[in-house]
Amino acid sequence: MSDNGAKIALITGGTAGFGAATARRFVREGWKVVITGRREQRLGQLQDELGGADVVHAITLDMRDRAAVEQALGDLPPAFRDVDVLVNNAGLALGIEPAWGCDMDEWETMVDTNIKGVLYATRTLLPAMVERNRGHIINLGSVAGNYAYPGGNVYMGTKAFVKQFSLGLRADLYGKPIRVTNVEPGLSESEFSVVRYRGDQEKADSLYEGKSPLTPDDIAECIYWAASLPPHVNINRIEVMPVTQSFAGLHAKPTE
Ligand code: NDP
Numbered sequence: 001m002s003d004n005g006a007k008i009a010l011i012t013g014g015t016a017g018f019g020a021a022t023a024r025r026f027v028r029e030g031w032k033v034v035i036t037g038r039r040e041q042r043l044g045q046l047q048d049e050l051g052g053a054d055v056v057h058a059i060t061l062d063m064r065d066r067a068a069v070e071q072a073l074g075d076l077p078p079a080f081r082d083v084d085v086l087v088n089n090a091g092l093a094l095g096i097e098p099a100w101g102c103d104m105d106e107w108e109t110m111v112d113t114n115i116k117g118v119l120y121a122t123r124t125l126l127p128a129m130v131e132r133n134r135g136h137i138i139n140l141g142s143v144a145g146n147y148a149y150p151g152g153n154v155y156m157g158t159k160a161f162v163k164q165f166s167l168g169l170r171a172d173l174y175g176k177p178i179r180v181t182n183v184e185p186g187l188s189e190s191e192f193s194v195v196r197y198r199g200d201q202e203k204a205d206s207l208y209e210g211k212s213p214l215t216p217d218d219i220a221e222c223i224y225w226a227a228s229l230p231p232h233v234n235i236n237r238i239e240v241m242p243v244t245q246s247f248a249g250l251h252a253k254p255t256e
């Protein structure tokens with residue numbers, strides 16, 4: 001909480017999709033936010049849109065750079081230092097090929113961003129939450145951490161890690177008033193698929209076509225809801241899908 005009583009949320013990956021929508025949702029409720037991302041211009045635009053530097057502290061940051069994350073999040077300006085909610089949102093999928101055809105660099109990028117980035121941010125901010133005896137860590141898992149689909153291989157593995165890490169944090173924090181939530185969305189329209197398809201907008205659009213996918217605002221609503229419940233309530237997991245999606249998917253096909 002800041003000196004003027006406003007609560008503070010730190011949202012990684014605030015330049016697009018869920019992160020930007022979440023920043024808007026929290027600011028609308030009177031919170032101050034710290035947003036991070038690699039695209040400086042986007043951070044500046046969102047900062048301007050949401051009321052400027054008194055309300056939004058923007059940090060240009062690559063979550064894979066451990067020293068940079070530790071430095072930036074470990075040394076926040078006083079007005080943004082007492083983070084009430086950390087939203088570990090920055091992440092990505094790269095590719096949808098079967099495991100034997102994947103690019104090892106892309107696998108490493110997913111592990112470094114989706115797993116290590118979450119670890120760096122959490123490990124940097126958690127001690128102060130424990131010291132203050134207040135806080136909430138909200139991680140972006142995925143239905144991909146719960147169910148398997150072809151081509152999901154390493155991306156699914158990273159999100160399964162995030163789910164289990166969330167449970168582990170909750171186990172470690174048992175007895176302390178610090179909350180942990182894993183938000184596990186299904187098909188949601190954002191830049192996620194353009195990134196996954198390596199810039200192929202047409203392919204990304206066709207994935208969502210006619211399916212009424214979730215929107216970033218839907219996910220921001222889930223995140224804000226978990227954060228705004230009374231302090232004695234911990235939402236462990238939120239799994240959310242569009243009505244058009246299902247986990248029913250066991251198939252059998254002839255061997256080639
Ligand atoms: P977007 O692609 O729209 O946004 C991803 C955000 O992550 C951007 O702000 C991007 O910022 C940031 N990011 C990616 N890599 C890095 C990095 N190395 N360092 C810093 N920031 C980074 O995707 P979504 O909003 O849809 O996804 C957000 C999270 O939700 C991800 O963790 C994703 O796995 C998860 N998710 C998404 C689903 C979907 O269907 N869309 C469903 C379930 C989970 P920048 O590029 O500026 O660095």
Ligand code: 8X3
Nearest residue numbers: 142143144185186187
């Ligand atoms: C993103 C959802 O189903 O594309 O995490 O893996 S999915």
